[in-house]
Amino acid sequence: MNLYSLLLVVLIFVSCGSSNDASGMIAPTVNVSPTQVSATYEGVVTKLSITSDQEWTAFSGDACKEWVSCKTSGSIGTQGTVEVTVKANTSNQSREGEIIVKSGITRISIPVSQDAKPEEPVDPDIQVPEGYKLVWQDEFNNTSLSTPDESLWKYETGHGTDGWGNNEIQNYIAGSKDGxxxxxxxxxxxxxxxxxxxDEVYSIRMNTRTNWKYGYFEARLKLPKGKGTWPAFWMLPDPFTSWPDGGEIDIMEEVGYDPNNVLSTIHCGAYNGSNGKQKGDGSYIATAQTDFHIYAAEWTEDYISFLVDGKEHFRYTNDKTGTATWPFFTNFNLKLNLAWGGNWGGAQGIDESALPATYEIDYVRVFQKNK
Incomplete structure (x- = not known):
């Protein structure tokens, strides 16, 4: 037998005698029970049993990390458990995600599904846009709470990078700080x-925990007074991707040095504040700072219409040319904040005698089209 033949025999023997994958690693055997998790809208705490012959871990997938948490216990080569907590679903939409069990090169996906919150009878005083149904609301009427319901809202805190990208001055806090x-x-x-x-100005920036793709979004607002104030009711992608390419929908903005002039704007890759080409328009509302008014956006796959007290004052249309002009095809959440100063809010200086300044919200509601 020549040297070439000998090497060929050795290679065949090695390839037939190995059960490893292409990387040379042996895939561990992992068993998970049950193989899926289902929850009612009220949420659930349940356990998964795990058996693996190697070290393992488990965690929530990106799609559900806000509402599913995992707590592991166990040891190598023995049966361990994962305590899975599914939070209550406060929206009228069902949701899905996954729990990932990882051991070595083995990954097992355990589907998680949760029912939508049953629809409640709509208050007859709520005007539902034609063709829509109410899917989410906060009327701020819960007398047992003195702060926003944190099952519905979450805070963004701190000074942000470069003053939240706008050189804003305020320090956002989580509801309250030091009394x-x-x-x-x-x-x-x-x-x-x-x-x-x-030496600081404390304020609030809060986001809905629920996100939506398309709908009719409205809030009844009374705006603050004073040079330096910059209130907003707006939307960003959730989860956030990038700005401006991911898109931004500004339903209502106003700055205190230009009182009662309310603006609605969109930002995207082609049109944004950085290149000075943002698209938008506004209205003069003489009592914006003294009375409540309803600010809304109707977002469909073809257009975004912005309204004040039911009257459209700006419409942005999908030109069907791509994501540079229309990134508005993913889920967005709602945001409320009151900035102080910054590139726009402080463009004509600030007046600290205006503090404390109050931005008042009567309600926030979300409607989606009937299916």
């Missing part, structure tokens, strides 16, 4: 209060 309350729920409304505390 200073900046998010107060009382008498049926939410008050977002910007307050001077030492």
């Amino acid at each position: 200073v309350v900046c998010a107060d729920v009382s008498n049926g409304t939410l008050k977002i209060i910007a307050q001077k505390v030492g």
Whole structure:
């Protein structure tokens, strides 16, 4: 037998005698029971049993990490458990995700599904847009709460990068800090209060925990007074991707040095504040700072229409040319914030005598089309 033949025999023997994968690693044997998790809208705490012959771990997938958590226990080569907590679903939409069990090169996906919250009878005083149904709301009427319901809202805190990209001055806090309350729920409304505390200005930036693709989004708002204030009711992709390519929908913005002029704007890759080509328009509302008005956006796959008290004042249409002009095809959440100063809010200076300044929200509602 020549050398070539000998090498060929050795290679055949090695390839037939190995059960490893192409990388040379042996895939561990992993068993999971049950193989799926189902929850009612009220949420559930349940357990998965895990058996593996190697070290393992388990975690929530990206799609459900906000509402599914995992707590593992066990050891190598023995049966362990994963305690799975599925939070209550406060929306009228079902949702899906996964739990990933990982051991070595083996990954097992355990589907997680949760029912939608049953629809409740709509208050006859709520005007539902034609062809839509109410799917989410916060009326700020819960007398047992003095701050926003954290099952519905979450806070963004701190100074942000470069003042949240706008050189804003305020420090956003999670409702209250050191006895200073900046998010107060009382008498049926939410008050977002910007307050001077030492050398800082505390304020609030809060987002809905639920996100939506398309719908009719509205809030009844009374805007703050004073040069330096910059209130907003707006939307960003959730989960956030990038700006401006991911898109931004500004339903209502106003700055205190130009009182009662309310603007609605969109930002995207082609049109945004950085290149000075953002698309938008506004209205002069003489009582925007003294009375409540309803600010809304109807977002469909073809257009986004912006309205004040039911009257359209700006419409942005999908030109069907691609994501540079229309990134508005993924889920977005709603945001409420009161900034202080910044590129726009402080463009004509700030007046600290205006503090504390209050941005008052009567309600926030989301409607989606009947299927």
